[in-house]
Amino acid sequence: MASDPILHIKDSYYFEVPSWLAPSHRESLQDFPDVWIRLDPAYQLWEANLVHAKLSELSKGVPSETDFIHNWEHWQHEPGNHGKPVRRYLKELAEEKTKDDKPANPWAESWPEAQELVTVAEYRETAQPWSPKKIEGYNEVLSGKILIPQPFGQLRNLYQKDSGFCISRFMVLETLVAIVMVLVFTWYASRLKKSIVPKGRVTHLLDAFVCYLREQVIRPGIGHGADKFVPVLLTMFFFVLGCNLLGMIPWLGAPTASFSVTLSLAFATLVIGMGAGALKFGPVGVWLNLIPHMDLPLIIGIPIKIMLFVIELAGLFIKHAVLGVRLLANMVAGHLVLLGIVALGVEMSGWNLILTLPIIVGSAVLFSCLELFVAFLQAYIFTFLSSLFIGASTHHH
Known part of the structure:
Protein backbone atom coordinates (compact mmCIF):
# COMPACT_ATOMS: atom_id res chain seq x y z
CA MET A 1 0.00 0.00 0.00
CA ALA A 2 1.04 3.64 -0.44
CA SER A 3 2.65 5.35 2.52
CA ASP A 4 -0.23 7.81 2.41
CA PRO A 5 -3.05 8.15 -0.14
CA ILE A 6 -3.35 11.94 0.25
CA LEU A 7 0.09 13.32 -0.45
CA HIS A 8 1.45 10.54 -2.71
CA ILE A 9 4.90 10.40 -1.16
CA LYS A 10 5.53 6.87 -2.43
CA ASP A 11 5.93 6.08 -6.11
CA SER A 12 3.37 3.84 -7.78
CA TYR A 13 2.27 2.51 -11.14
CA TYR A 14 -0.98 4.45 -11.18
CA PHE A 15 -2.32 7.95 -10.66
CA GLU A 16 -4.79 8.37 -7.81
CA VAL A 17 -7.64 10.87 -8.10
CA PRO A 18 -11.00 11.21 -6.32
CA SER A 19 -13.13 8.14 -7.05
CA TRP A 20 -15.86 10.21 -8.72
CA LEU A 21 -13.36 11.38 -11.35
CA ALA A 22 -12.36 7.86 -12.38
CA PRO A 23 -14.97 5.36 -11.15
CA SER A 24 -14.43 1.67 -11.83
CA HIS A 25 -17.43 -0.02 -13.47
CA ARG A 26 -15.87 -3.32 -14.47
CA GLU A 27 -18.54 -5.98 -14.86
CA SER A 28 -16.66 -9.27 -15.06
CA LEU A 29 -13.31 -11.01 -14.65
CA GLN A 30 -12.51 -10.21 -18.29
CA ASP A 31 -12.60 -6.47 -17.62
CA PHE A 32 -9.98 -6.35 -14.86
CA PRO A 33 -6.31 -5.65 -15.63
CA ASP A 34 -3.83 -8.53 -15.56
CA VAL A 35 -1.98 -7.21 -12.51
CA TRP A 36 -5.20 -7.22 -10.47
CA ILE A 37 -6.14 -10.72 -11.54
CA ARG A 38 -2.70 -11.98 -10.49
CA LEU A 39 -3.33 -10.58 -7.00
CA ASP A 40 -6.63 -12.47 -6.65
CA PRO A 41 -6.40 -15.45 -4.22
CA ALA A 42 -8.44 -17.66 -6.56
CA TYR A 43 -6.00 -16.99 -9.41
CA GLN A 44 -2.99 -17.61 -7.17
CA LEU A 45 -4.42 -20.97 -6.06
CA TRP A 46 -5.13 -21.90 -9.69
CA GLU A 47 -1.59 -20.83 -10.57
CA ALA A 48 -0.11 -22.90 -7.72
CA ASN A 49 -1.98 -26.05 -8.79
CA LEU A 50 -0.92 -25.61 -12.40
CA VAL A 51 2.72 -24.89 -11.52
CA HIS A 52 2.79 -27.98 -9.28
CA ALA A 53 1.52 -30.12 -12.14
CA LYS A 54 4.20 -28.72 -14.48
CA LEU A 55 6.93 -29.24 -11.87
CA SER A 56 5.84 -32.86 -11.41
CA GLU A 57 6.33 -33.39 -15.14
CA LEU A 58 9.75 -31.69 -15.20
CA SER A 59 11.38 -32.96 -12.00
CA LYS A 60 11.41 -35.75 -9.45
CA GLY A 61 10.94 -35.37 -5.71
CA VAL A 62 8.13 -32.82 -5.94
CA PRO A 63 5.85 -33.01 -2.87
CA SER A 64 2.27 -34.11 -3.33
CA GLU A 65 -0.20 -31.47 -4.43
CA THR A 66 -1.80 -31.34 -0.97
CA ASP A 67 1.54 -30.91 0.82
CA PHE A 68 2.77 -28.42 -1.79
CA ILE A 69 -0.30 -26.17 -1.44
CA HIS A 70 -0.29 -26.51 2.35
CA ASN A 71 3.39 -25.53 2.62
CA TRP A 72 2.93 -22.57 0.27
CA GLU A 73 -0.10 -21.28 2.20
CA HIS A 74 1.79 -21.72 5.49
CA TRP A 75 4.71 -19.75 3.99
CA GLN A 76 2.28 -16.96 3.04
CA HIS A 77 1.37 -16.52 6.70
CA GLU A 78 4.96 -15.76 7.63
CA PRO A 79 5.86 -12.08 8.17
CA GLY A 80 6.50 -10.30 4.87
CA ASN A 81 5.02 -13.06 2.69
CA HIS A 82 1.33 -12.20 2.78
CA GLY A 83 -0.26 -12.44 -0.65
CA LYS A 84 2.96 -13.47 -2.41
CA PRO A 85 2.38 -15.86 -5.34
CA VAL A 86 3.75 -19.37 -5.65
CA ARG A 87 6.62 -18.28 -7.92
CA ARG A 88 8.08 -16.21 -5.06
CA TYR A 89 7.79 -19.25 -2.79
CA LEU A 90 9.51 -21.50 -5.31
CA LYS A 91 12.28 -18.98 -5.95
CA GLU A 92 13.04 -18.94 -2.23
CA LEU A 93 13.04 -22.76 -2.10
CA ALA A 94 15.40 -22.92 -5.08
CA GLU A 95 17.88 -20.64 -3.29
CA GLU A 96 17.99 -22.73 -0.11
CA LYS A 97 21.21 -24.68 0.45
CA THR A 98 22.16 -27.64 2.64
CA LYS A 99 25.16 -27.65 4.96
CA ASP A 100 27.18 -29.09 2.07
CA ASP A 101 26.21 -26.07 -0.08
CA LYS A 102 24.01 -28.24 -2.28
CA PRO A 103 20.45 -27.35 -3.39
CA ALA A 104 18.05 -28.23 -0.58
CA ASN A 105 15.16 -28.53 -3.05
CA PRO A 106 16.60 -29.40 -6.48
CA TRP A 107 13.13 -29.90 -7.92
CA ALA A 108 12.30 -26.25 -7.24
CA GLU A 109 15.01 -25.08 -9.65
CA SER A 110 12.66 -25.86 -12.56
CA TRP A 111 10.15 -23.24 -11.42
CA PRO A 112 10.97 -20.62 -14.12
CA GLU A 113 10.22 -23.12 -16.89
CA ALA A 114 7.00 -24.22 -15.17
CA GLN A 115 5.97 -20.62 -14.48
CA GLU A 116 6.31 -19.60 -18.12
CA LEU A 117 3.53 -22.02 -19.01
CA VAL A 118 1.05 -20.15 -16.77
CA THR A 119 -0.69 -17.11 -18.28
CA VAL A 120 -3.49 -14.80 -17.24
CA ALA A 121 -5.05 -15.26 -20.70
CA GLU A 122 -5.49 -18.98 -19.99
CA TYR A 123 -7.09 -18.19 -16.63
CA ARG A 124 -9.54 -15.78 -18.24
CA GLU A 125 -10.68 -18.57 -20.57
CA THR A 126 -10.99 -21.36 -18.00
CA ALA A 127 -11.85 -19.70 -14.67
CA GLN A 128 -15.27 -19.57 -13.08
CA PRO A 129 -16.92 -16.11 -13.28
CA TRP A 130 -16.26 -13.89 -10.30
CA SER A 131 -19.17 -13.28 -7.95
CA PRO A 132 -20.96 -9.91 -8.04
CA LYS A 133 -19.82 -9.27 -4.46
CA LYS A 134 -16.14 -9.74 -5.37
CA ILE A 135 -16.48 -7.55 -8.46
CA GLU A 136 -18.20 -4.83 -6.43
CA GLY A 137 -15.43 -4.92 -3.81
CA TYR A 138 -12.67 -4.77 -6.42
CA ASN A 139 -14.42 -1.90 -8.23
CA GLU A 140 -14.56 0.02 -4.97
CA VAL A 141 -10.82 -0.43 -4.43
CA LEU A 142 -9.90 0.46 -8.03
CA SER A 143 -12.15 3.52 -8.24
CA GLY A 144 -9.98 6.62 -8.50
CA LYS A 145 -6.95 4.67 -9.70
CA ILE A 146 -5.76 5.39 -13.24
CA LEU A 147 -3.39 2.54 -14.07
CA ILE A 148 -0.38 3.34 -16.26
CA PRO A 149 -0.09 1.01 -19.29
CA GLN A 150 2.95 -1.27 -19.11
CA PRO A 151 3.93 -2.34 -22.65
CA PHE A 152 7.50 -3.25 -21.68
CA GLY A 153 7.11 -5.06 -18.37
CA GLN A 154 4.90 -6.89 -15.93
CA LEU A 155 3.79 -5.64 -12.53
CA ARG A 156 3.82 -7.67 -9.32
CA ASN A 157 1.32 -5.25 -7.78
CA LEU A 158 0.50 -1.55 -8.08
CA TYR A 159 3.72 -0.58 -6.28
CA GLN A 160 6.30 -3.17 -7.40
CA LYS A 161 7.42 -4.44 -10.76
CA ASP A 162 7.78 -8.14 -11.48
CA SER A 163 9.83 -8.15 -14.68
CA GLY A 164 10.88 -6.00 -17.61
CA PHE A 165 10.84 -2.21 -17.74
CA CYS A 166 7.81 -0.77 -15.95
CA ILE A 167 6.70 2.86 -16.16
CA SER A 168 5.93 4.46 -12.79
CA ARG A 169 4.05 7.63 -11.93
CA PHE A 170 7.23 9.53 -11.11
CA MET A 171 8.73 8.50 -14.47
CA VAL A 172 5.73 10.02 -16.25
CA LEU A 173 6.00 13.23 -14.21
Missing part, protein backbone atom coordinates in the same frame (compact mmCIF):
# COMPACT_ATOMS: atom_id res chain seq x y z
CA GLU A 174 9.75 13.52 -14.81
CA THR A 175 9.19 13.07 -18.54
CA LEU A 176 6.52 15.76 -18.39
CA VAL A 177 8.96 18.15 -16.66
CA ALA A 178 11.64 17.39 -19.27
CA ILE A 179 9.23 18.03 -22.16
CA VAL A 180 8.06 21.32 -20.64
CA MET A 181 11.68 22.40 -20.14
CA VAL A 182 12.54 21.63 -23.78
CA LEU A 183 9.53 23.57 -25.05
CA VAL A 184 10.00 26.57 -22.72
CA PHE A 185 13.73 26.99 -23.25
CA THR A 186 13.52 26.42 -26.98
CA TRP A 187 11.04 29.29 -27.05
CA TYR A 188 13.25 31.32 -24.67
CA ALA A 189 16.33 30.82 -26.89
CA SER A 190 14.40 31.82 -30.00
CA ARG A 191 13.29 35.05 -28.28
CA LEU A 192 16.86 35.91 -27.31
CA LYS A 193 18.10 35.31 -30.85
CA LYS A 194 15.66 37.92 -32.12
CA SER A 195 16.78 40.65 -29.72
CA ILE A 196 19.76 41.28 -27.45
CA VAL A 197 17.45 42.91 -24.90
CA PRO A 198 14.91 40.41 -23.45
CA LYS A 199 11.30 41.40 -24.03
CA GLY A 200 8.18 40.06 -22.37
CA ARG A 201 7.33 39.11 -18.77
CA VAL A 202 8.07 35.40 -19.12
CA THR A 203 11.35 36.12 -20.92
CA HIS A 204 12.38 38.55 -18.18
CA LEU A 205 11.47 36.00 -15.51
CA LEU A 206 13.53 33.25 -17.11
CA ASP A 207 16.37 35.67 -17.81
CA ALA A 208 16.45 36.69 -14.15
CA PHE A 209 16.76 33.05 -13.06
CA VAL A 210 19.39 32.18 -15.65
CA CYS A 211 21.55 35.26 -15.08
CA TYR A 212 21.38 35.02 -11.28
CA LEU A 213 22.32 31.35 -11.23
CA ARG A 214 25.14 31.87 -13.71
CA GLU A 215 26.63 34.99 -12.09
CA GLN A 216 25.92 34.41 -8.40
CA VAL A 217 25.92 30.62 -8.00
CA ILE A 218 27.69 28.64 -10.74
CA ARG A 219 30.63 30.89 -11.62
CA PRO A 220 31.57 31.71 -7.98
CA GLY A 221 31.06 28.06 -6.96
CA ILE A 222 33.20 26.49 -9.69
CA GLY A 223 35.62 29.29 -10.50
CA HIS A 224 37.77 29.28 -13.63
CA GLY A 225 36.18 27.29 -16.47
CA ALA A 226 32.69 27.42 -14.98
CA ASP A 227 30.93 28.46 -18.20
CA LYS A 228 31.08 24.97 -19.72
CA PHE A 229 29.11 23.66 -16.73
CA VAL A 230 26.44 26.37 -16.85
CA PRO A 231 24.05 24.49 -19.22
CA VAL A 232 24.03 21.24 -17.21
CA LEU A 233 23.65 22.99 -13.85
CA LEU A 234 20.85 25.20 -15.15
CA THR A 235 19.16 22.04 -16.43
CA MET A 236 19.52 20.47 -12.98
CA PHE A 237 18.06 23.53 -11.28
CA PHE A 238 14.97 23.79 -13.45
CA PHE A 239 14.44 20.01 -13.46
CA VAL A 240 14.59 19.83 -9.65
CA LEU A 241 12.39 22.92 -9.39
CA GLY A 242 9.82 21.45 -11.77
CA CYS A 243 9.74 18.14 -9.89
CA ASN A 244 9.43 19.98 -6.56
CA LEU A 245 6.55 22.14 -7.79
CA LEU A 246 4.61 19.10 -9.01
CA GLY A 247 4.29 18.13 -5.35
CA MET A 248 2.09 21.20 -4.87
CA ILE A 249 -0.44 19.97 -7.43
CA PRO A 250 -3.17 17.68 -6.02
CA TRP A 251 -2.98 13.97 -6.96
CA LEU A 252 0.45 14.18 -8.59
CA GLY A 253 3.26 14.16 -6.03
CA ALA A 254 6.88 15.29 -6.22
CA PRO A 255 9.33 12.91 -7.94
CA THR A 256 12.05 14.42 -5.74
CA ALA A 257 10.37 12.64 -2.80
CA SER A 258 11.88 9.40 -4.14
CA PHE A 259 15.37 8.12 -3.31
CA SER A 260 15.82 6.86 -6.86
CA VAL A 261 15.39 10.38 -8.26
CA THR A 262 17.43 12.40 -5.77
CA LEU A 263 20.30 9.92 -5.56
CA SER A 264 20.41 9.69 -9.37
CA LEU A 265 20.76 13.47 -9.54
CA ALA A 266 23.51 13.39 -6.92
CA PHE A 267 25.26 10.60 -8.83
CA ALA A 268 25.09 12.74 -11.97
CA THR A 269 26.87 15.52 -10.08
CA LEU A 270 29.55 13.04 -8.96
CA VAL A 271 30.09 11.71 -12.49
CA ILE A 272 30.22 15.20 -14.02
CA GLY A 273 32.69 16.46 -11.42
CA MET A 274 35.00 13.44 -11.48
CA GLY A 275 34.71 13.14 -15.26
CA ALA A 276 35.72 16.77 -15.76
CA GLY A 277 38.50 16.31 -13.22
CA ALA A 278 39.78 13.24 -15.08
CA LEU A 279 39.91 15.23 -18.33
CA LYS A 280 41.95 17.93 -16.60
CA PHE A 281 44.24 15.94 -14.28
CA GLY A 282 44.12 12.50 -15.88
CA PRO A 283 42.38 9.31 -14.72
CA VAL A 284 44.83 8.89 -11.80
CA GLY A 285 45.43 12.57 -11.06
CA VAL A 286 41.76 13.23 -10.37
CA TRP A 287 41.92 10.82 -7.42
CA LEU A 288 45.29 12.10 -6.21
CA ASN A 289 43.81 15.60 -6.30
CA LEU A 290 41.66 14.59 -3.33
CA ILE A 291 44.78 14.82 -1.14
CA PRO A 292 45.71 18.37 -0.06
CA HIS A 293 49.22 19.52 -0.93
CA MET A 294 51.59 19.10 2.05
CA ASP A 295 55.36 19.47 2.31
CA LEU A 296 56.20 16.58 4.61
CA PRO A 297 59.17 14.23 4.93
CA LEU A 298 58.68 11.05 2.93
CA ILE A 299 58.55 8.74 5.97
CA ILE A 300 55.76 10.81 7.52
CA GLY A 301 54.07 12.00 4.33
CA ILE A 302 53.27 8.56 2.87
CA PRO A 303 51.18 7.19 5.77
CA ILE A 304 49.50 10.55 6.39
CA LYS A 305 48.61 10.99 2.73
CA ILE A 306 47.26 7.43 2.52
CA MET A 307 45.02 8.08 5.54
CA LEU A 308 43.92 11.40 4.10
CA PHE A 309 43.14 9.77 0.76
CA VAL A 310 40.90 7.19 2.44
CA ILE A 311 39.16 9.90 4.47
CA GLU A 312 38.71 12.20 1.46
CA LEU A 313 37.49 9.34 -0.73
CA ALA A 314 34.88 8.38 1.87
CA GLY A 315 33.97 12.05 2.23
CA LEU A 316 33.56 12.39 -1.55
CA PHE A 317 30.92 9.66 -1.70
CA ILE A 318 29.27 10.66 1.58
CA LYS A 319 28.80 14.30 0.63
CA HIS A 320 27.23 13.34 -2.70
CA ALA A 321 24.95 10.84 -0.95
CA VAL A 322 23.96 13.54 1.53
CA LEU A 323 23.28 15.87 -1.41
CA GLY A 324 20.58 13.47 -2.59
CA VAL A 325 19.24 12.67 0.88
CA ARG A 326 19.01 16.37 1.80
CA LEU A 327 16.78 17.11 -1.17
CA LEU A 328 14.55 14.11 -0.49
CA ALA A 329 14.30 14.79 3.26
CA ASN A 330 13.25 18.40 2.80
CA MET A 331 10.59 17.53 0.23
CA VAL A 332 9.17 14.64 2.28
CA ALA A 333 9.29 16.56 5.59
CA GLY A 334 6.99 19.29 4.31
CA HIS A 335 4.48 16.72 3.08
CA LEU A 336 4.53 14.90 6.41
CA VAL A 337 4.00 18.10 8.41
CA LEU A 338 1.11 19.05 6.13
CA LEU A 339 -0.36 15.57 6.52
CA GLY A 340 -0.11 15.84 10.30
CA ILE A 341 -1.95 19.16 10.30
CA VAL A 342 -4.75 17.90 8.05
CA ALA A 343 -5.01 14.68 10.08
CA LEU A 344 -5.91 16.70 13.19
CA GLY A 345 -9.44 17.11 11.87
CA VAL A 346 -9.98 13.48 10.86
CA GLU A 347 -11.02 12.23 14.31
CA MET A 348 -12.88 15.41 15.29
CA SER A 349 -16.57 16.04 14.96
CA GLY A 350 -19.24 18.48 16.10
CA TRP A 351 -18.15 21.65 17.85
CA ASN A 352 -14.55 20.47 18.17
CA LEU A 353 -14.25 20.33 14.39
CA ILE A 354 -16.05 23.64 13.90
CA LEU A 355 -13.75 25.40 16.37
CA THR A 356 -10.52 23.89 15.06
CA LEU A 357 -11.33 23.96 11.33
CA PRO A 358 -10.14 27.57 10.78
CA ILE A 359 -6.87 26.76 12.56
CA ILE A 360 -6.35 23.60 10.50
CA VAL A 361 -7.16 25.30 7.20
CA GLY A 362 -5.04 28.35 8.04
CA SER A 363 -2.08 26.21 9.10
CA ALA A 364 -2.40 24.07 5.96
CA VAL A 365 -2.36 27.19 3.78
CA LEU A 366 0.68 28.62 5.59
CA PHE A 367 2.61 25.37 5.34
CA SER A 368 1.67 25.08 1.66
CA CYS A 369 3.20 28.53 1.14
CA LEU A 370 6.26 27.37 3.07
CA GLU A 371 6.49 24.28 0.85
CA LEU A 372 6.33 26.51 -2.20
CA PHE A 373 9.29 28.47 -0.85
CA VAL A 374 11.14 25.24 0.00
CA ALA A 375 10.61 23.98 -3.57
CA PHE A 376 12.62 26.94 -4.90
CA LEU A 377 15.11 26.91 -2.02
CA GLN A 378 16.02 23.23 -2.41
CA ALA A 379 16.51 23.59 -6.17
CA TYR A 380 18.86 26.51 -5.43
CA ILE A 381 20.75 24.62 -2.71
CA PHE A 382 21.14 21.54 -4.91
CA THR A 383 22.59 23.66 -7.73
CA PHE A 384 24.82 25.63 -5.35
CA LEU A 385 26.29 22.50 -3.72
CA SER A 386 26.68 20.78 -7.08
CA SER A 387 28.70 23.80 -8.26
CA LEU A 388 30.94 23.58 -5.20
CA PHE A 389 31.49 19.83 -5.62
CA ILE A 390 32.30 20.17 -9.32
CA GLY A 391 34.64 23.07 -8.56
CA ALA A 392 36.47 20.96 -5.95
CA SER A 393 36.93 18.16 -8.49
CA THR A 394 38.28 20.41 -11.26
CA HIS A 395 40.74 22.56 -9.25
CA HIS A 396 43.86 21.75 -7.26
CA HIS A 397 43.38 21.67 -3.52
